[in-house]
Amino acid sequence: MSATPPGARLAGAHLLGERMTGGYGASDILHECTIEARPGEIAVIVGPNGAGKSTAMKAVFGMLRLRGGRVTIGGEEITRLSPQDRVARGMAFVPQTHNIFPSMTVEENLEMGAFLRRDDIRPTMEQVYALFPILQEKRRQAAGELSGGQRQQVAVGRALMTQPRILMLDEPTAGVSPIVMDELFDRIIEIARTGLTILMVEQNARQALEIADRGYVLVQGRNAYSDTGAALLANPEVRRSFLGG
Amino acid sequence: MEGLLNAAVVMANFVIVPATAYGAQLALGALGVTLIFGILRFSNFAHGDTMAFGAAITILGVWALQGAGVSLFPVPTAILALPFGILATALLLLATDRGVYRFYRRQKANPIILVIVSIGVMFIMNGLVRFVIGTEEIRFDDGARFLVDVRGFREATGLAEGLAIRTAQVTTFLTAIVFVAALFWFLNRTRTGKSMRAFSDNEDLALLSGIDPERVVRVTWVIAAALAATAGVLYGLDKSFWPTTYFQLLLPIFAAAVVGGLGSPLGAIAGGFLVAFSEISVTYAFRRALGHLLPPDWMPAGLVQLLSTDYKFAVSFVILVIVLLFKPTGLFRGTSS
Numbered sequence: 001m002s003a004t005p006p007g008a009r010l011a012g013a014h015l016l017g018e019r020m021t022g023g024y025g026a027s028d029i030l031h032e033c034t035i036e037a038r039p040g041e042i043a044v045i046v047g048p049n050g051a052g053k054s055t056a057m058k059a060v061f062g063m064l065r066l067r068g069g070r071v072t073i074g075g076e077e078i079t080r081l082s083p084q085d086r087v088a089r090g091m092a093f094v095p096q097t098h099n100i101f102p103s104m105t106v107e108e109n110l111e112m113g114a115f116l117r118r119d120d121i122r123p124t125m126e127q128v129y130a131l132f133p134i135l136q137e138k139r140r141q142a143a144g145e146l147s148g149g150q151r152q153q154v155a156v157g158r159a160l161m162t163q164p165r166i167l168m169l170d171e172p173t174a175g176v177s178p179i180v181m182d183e184l185f186d187r188i189i190e191i192a193r194t195g196l197t198i199l200m201v202e203q204n205a206r207q208a209l210e211i212a213d214r215g216y217v218l219v220q221g222r223n224a225y226s227d228t229g230a231a232l233l234a235n236p237e238v239r240r241s242f243l244g245g
Numbered sequence: 246m247e248g249l250l251n252a253a254v255v256m257a258n259f260v261i262v263p264a265t266a267y268g269a270q271l272a273l274g275a276l277g278v279t280l281i282f283g284i285l286r287f288s289n290f291a292h293g294d295t296m297a298f299g300a301a302i303t304i305l306g307v308w309a310l311q312g313a314g315v316s317l318f319p320v321p322t323a324i325l326a327l328p329f330g331i332l333a334t335a336l337l338l339l340a341t342d343r344g345v346y347r348f349y350r351r352q353k354a355n356p357i358i359l360v361i362v363s364i365g366v367m368f369i370m371n372g373l374v375r376f377v378i379g380t381e382e383i384r385f386d387d388g389a390r391f392l393v394d395v396r397g398f399r400e401a402t403g404l405a406e407g408l409a410i411r412t413a414q415v416t417t418f419l420t421a422i423v424f425v426a427a428l429f430w431f432l433n434r435t436r437t438g439k440s441m442r443a444f445s446d447n448e449d450l451a452l453l454s455g456i457d458p459e460r461v462v463r464v465t466w467v468i469a470a471a472l473a474a475t476a477g478v479l480y481g482l483d484k485s486f487w488p489t490t491y492f493q494l495l496l497p498i499f500a501a502a503v504v505g506g507l508g509s510p511l512g513a514i515a516g517g518f519l520v521a522f523s524e525i526s527v528t529y530a531f532r533r534a535l536g537h538l539l540p541p542d543w544m545p546a547g548l549v550q551l552l553s554t555d556y557k558f559a560v561s562f563v564i565l566v567i568v569l570l571f572k573p574t575g576l577f578r579g580t581s582s
Contacts, residue, residue: 087455101446112443116455
């Protein structure tokens with residue numbers, strides 16, 4: 001990624017987690033779970049509580065030791081890489097909580113996102129500010145003093161500062177109001193339009209599937225349904241079991 | 246009117262000037278403690294003896310420089326020798342981290358284990374200091390003794406009371422200002438400094454941002470060494486060097502760091518001065534100052550001293566307890582442990 005000229009629009013990369021099996025301890029949480037996302041697409045993982053949604057994303061990001069299956073980006077196998085090495089390969093991860101540096105200013109948060117870069121980071125920062133204008137207004141304020149929705153914007157902005165090819169979001173709308181949620185989804189669509197690959201775990205299944213190119217319904221760590229977002233929304237079984245009718 | 250001025254001079258001479266110098270020393274010490282807590286997430290009980298080690302090596306440097314006939318008169322030679330003290334302390338702390346703390350860090354040991362480990366390190370450093378420089382009391386403030394002396398002040402102002410400001414006190418205060426300014430510049434303006442704050446704020450996210458934790462830890466030890474050696478030398482200049490006193494300084498230093506909020510550099514400075522002023526004003530006998538303000542027959546019979554100086558450590562202890570009871574995160578919203 002360091003070879004990219006500053007401010008250039010980065011192409012996304014194809015992301016594939018194939019037949020992933022594994023867990024934190026002795027017992028497996030994921031069972032042959034497959035997740036895929038293509039450049040410019042939004043892939044969404046939904047499912048009931050405890051279905052292993054976040055675990056699936058953590059597996060893709062290397063925070064979980066897999067006992068079976070593999071993870072590739074752009075065809076290159078990265079199954080054995082640490083999360084830090086995956087960041088260097090163009091993956092960016094926005095955790096669900098603790099995803100900002102609270103005592104640092106908004107601008108410093110963005111600077112820390114670009115810590116590994118040695119080129120001029122200002123064009124990327126301008127892009128982030130263009131995407132989230134409120135952040136520019138509050139750039140000298142401590143990130144911890146912002147509202148929940150604004151913090152999420154800081155968190156996404158920090159991740160974008162690495163100029164990732166793949167952006168992974170763990171429940172970006174957790175704990176924010178419905179209006180802010182719509183706003184965040186709009187921004188995520190905008191990011192996907194620039195060509196990035198987006199993988200997202202969401203609790204608000206209906207709204208998330210509405211913007212999803214690909215949806216994965218997980219149940220007990222297995223793929224229950226995989227289809228386009230629209231098809232899943234139209235699927236009567238999925239509607240009845242997971243979307244409340 | 247003159248009574249008021251005389252009372253003010255007495256207060257300045259016996260409370261304000263000494264407390265300012267002492268506060269600066271505590272602030273530097275507390276900054277080191279708070280920095281280590283923020284980054285390495287444990288209370289470093291070896292910090293007092295680290296200060297003693299820095300001061301001991303600096304004293305060796307002072308002797309060497311004096312032997313070679315080098316002097317900075319009227320500034321104490323110790324300021325010239327301080328860089329050696331800092332360097333030696335930094336090497337000692339880096340070696341300690343390599344040999345001791347890193348092992349527990351890799352095990353992701355509970356902070357309380359690290360605290361106990363630091364107590365072990367404290368005993369070893371204490372022994373090391375005595376081994377290097379002995380157990381005797383050493384005075385090494387060789388510059389001009391006074392910047393303002395009592396007689397000169399009386400003659401210049403015509404007041405009955407005199408004011409003395411020692412060179413060591415002024416040196417302490419100025420050195421502390423330079424170090425604190427440099428530290429804040431480093432933490433707020435440089436890439437490495439910002440990465441340290443990021444690491445202190447959110448370790449996991451710092452890792453995701455590509456910040457190298459081992460590098461952050463090394464830089465932290467070097468800065469802590471600089472702060473500790475400087476604080477140790479300044480305290481020794483102001484009072485005298487005696488290995489045991491540095492262990493006793495641990496309590497006021499921790500009180501200062503906790504009052505300000507552990508992990509908050511600004512809090513450590515405020516806490517240092519708060520503890521110093523409380524300690525000195527609570528143990529000071531105000532009779533002499535009152536003598537200039539009250540009519541003779543109103544004079545109290547006693548010394549108007551709240552606590553005997555023997556109890557000065559109780560002051561830090563009480564401050565510590567009150568803060569932990571009512572505002573555990575400290576005045577500047579640090580981390581509560």
